[in-house]
Amino acid sequence: MSFSRSPRNSYGLFRQGISTATRRPRLVGLLYGVNLVAGFMVTIPIYLALNSATATTGFSSELATQFDITLWADVMEDALPTLAGLFSQRFWIFPVVFLWKAIASIGIISTLYSRGLQSFWQGVGEYSGRAIVLALAFLVPVAALGVGIAISVFILSAIWPGEVGEFWIFVVFIPVSLVIGLSVLDLMHDYARMELVIGTNTVGKSMLSGVLWPLRHFNSIGLYAGWFVIALILLAIPTMIDVRTGGLWGVFILQQLFLFARAGVTVAWFGSEIDLYDTALTAELPAIARVEAEPGFAEENQL
């Protein structure tokens, strides 16, 4: 890796992130693989239920290639009880994904910051407990965000009654507020994790430091927004791929390539943020302390 200690511009940070991801294909593969397995776990009931409802009807091929709502209504009438039962058995996937995100993040941070000296799983083993507590702690501001938006909606509805107001409040304000609010919290959470792993702080201090981070380092917001847009594009493209392009398997493989790239973005995103974190932290150290300090993430990479 070639992390540099000098203050970086946005381009440099992005390049650093991409470089990190390309050097960690196994890490990218792990994130992608877990996501794929989770996808399979959720969709197995769909396969079973639909196969049971349609395999011998003669409509299977027809329904696979063209949408017919009246036939689908019949299919769902037949398959819905099975689907509902099987889906309810798959709800565990959501807390599992929550936990996986919490521990995978600190695993990524740990291995990237140590330049591979500490493996992903070592990081997971060392920091998982505190990372989960930190993630749970961040549910508090998430809930506060929800309450804040609800109060805002209540006030705005009183100020701006009627359907025009309703449109702007419910179609624009709420989604935008949610996206911005959750993104800001995610940004804070990322740096709180770094404080936990790199700064070796307590959960409370890490959270506080993470919350204050974007206020002290505005360029972290730009960096986050840049990766957010890239991630969004990578998620949107598979959705927009015409299913008639390249056949079922062709589309599936194409979509998976984009999702693999999205996993790569996760690694690259963390790589950029770690670079920014280390650079900023180093710059903030008193000169004497900096001299006496052990080589940091960025500094080490210059050696």
Place this chain on the structure above:
Amino acid sequence: MNTRVSAMLKITIPLLAAAFWIQGANARQATISDEPLSDRRVAYTMHVKLDPDSKTVSGTQRLTWRNPDSVPVDELQFHLYLNAFKNENSTFMKESGGQHRGFSAGVQDSWGGVDIMRMQIAADPVADVSPTLPPETGLDLLDRIRFIHPDDDNELDQTVMAVSLPYSVQPGESITLDFDFESRLPEIFSRTGWKTGESGNPFFMVAQWFPKIAVYEIPGQRYVPEDAQKGRWNAHQFHENSEFYADFGTYDVTISVPESYVLGATGLLESEEITDGIRTVRYIADDVHDFAWTASPDFLVYTDQWEHVALRLLIQPAHQAQAQRHFDAAKVALEYYAEWVGEYPYTTLTLVDGIGGANGMEYPTLITCGTIYRLPKWIRALEIVTIHEFGHQYFYGLLASNEFEEAWLDEGVNSYIETRLVDAEYGPGSVIDFAGFQLTDTDAQRIAYTKNSPSRGALFTNSWEYPFGDYNKASYVKPATVLHTLERYLGWETMREFLKTYYDTWRFRHPTTRDLQDVAEAVSEQDLDWFFDQYVYGTATFDYKIYSLSTRRIDTVDEDDASAMYESHVTIERTGDGVFPQILRATFRDGSEEIRQWSGEETWIEMVFRSDEPLVEAFIDPENRILLDTNRLNNRRILQVDADSSLARTAQLRLISFIQQLLVVFSGIF
């Protein structure tokens, strides 16, 4: 230009223009006919004034009613629909609980009603009215008013009024009555009343607002026996699930509103003047059975023209950008209904973009449409409601069946044509067309019937007598599906001929279900009792399924058919109580097909095929002609050995990526 010619032109052009204007003005009339189109049993002349502060409409009404019977009539009956909102004791409020189609009764001033301050027989010696009135007869009828409740035992309901006359109206003669009345408008939650708009200004939808005489049905008309000694009044209370029924006639209505108000009404604007801050307009309407109007200072007005019809749109400012969509939909409707049903005989059509519960309603030559701010073009709710409400100009307006007793003749027949029209005009995705999801109107109505307790609710039912909330299903979506099935059975050309004949025969005459069936049978030259008995008068549900399919190689070759090597068995089961002639298509391994017909009457049947190829598929109703089928999935079956997982595999592979993305987004939140 030559100066003399120029001078002549200066004189002649204005003269010619004036002449044309006068001619044009004289030619303006409410219908395209110089002659009455209907029997015109009633004539209303009203002078009323809107008081926006008290939310009342008050004024006078002169009503002339002609006795169509061959015997004298000594009692009149009236609808006072607004009294449905008088208090919580009305039948309407008891049935609805103050809720109607998703809207709730207002909390500020939700009550309404009609107060009649004067009701008397007009004895104007100049007017040719009440000619047989004995000179000693008292004119005042107020004391003779009593409220009746023909549909239930609710003595507190005041929506139907009976008035015994001091003398009998002789056959063919008329009686003229004068009213002073005041209508208090409720806060709108069901069709009529007032509502505060976005700007804070009030919007008024003034409908079902005046004392309105009921329909007197003479022997032979509708369900009054031909040999009955006399006719009878047909009046019903205002119910949650019922609309209206009235006789054709003329309306001459003068309305006064504050100058700032924009007004629209049934019929043709005859005159308009502003005096001392009051705008006074006069509307005339001929050969209609109701009169409604709307007023608001907020309306923006747009006009357009379609052939002989002057279109006028009153739209809320927030919806201004959708004005053209209203006109486009109205013109599509005018075009198709003229082609499929018959000519629209009126010269005006007013489209009203109202508020809340006022929308999606029909009145003669005036409809309320309804949209929302920034409605996307891929959702055609605006177009569909406009087309549907316009269709009611025929099935309600011109054909004027009794909506209390046979709502399906208006809502259902209209829904059938609406779905056909919308799908023909907008194609696949006629209702919603977004990101590959396409919903057609016909399919939407079909599944709204087949997946909603299809065995409940006959079409031919009094509209207030549907238990379990089946009115909407039985009056709208089921009849649309029934008629689509009938169309596929008879063929579109026959169906169109039936619609045209029905319209030509019965317009302005209040047809019944029996009349409609008679026309269908006459045009198609078929006895359709089997169809109407099951799906109109009855609650038969339709579902046939391929119960089993098997094929086997046979050991002994048929002596008569040396090539026969396989014997295949198909068992079809009729799982519903509805019967419909069936077609089965059998497909063999080499792609060859064999069609067999079955009356569909038995509860099951086994068909045997002998062929030199094994049977691979059995398919009943392969052309998808019977839309009443409550489950089409079981119409088709293939051999177990040929089981096809295409759909399951496709759905899984497509959903995996979606779920993966969803999980990425979900994990991004935390």
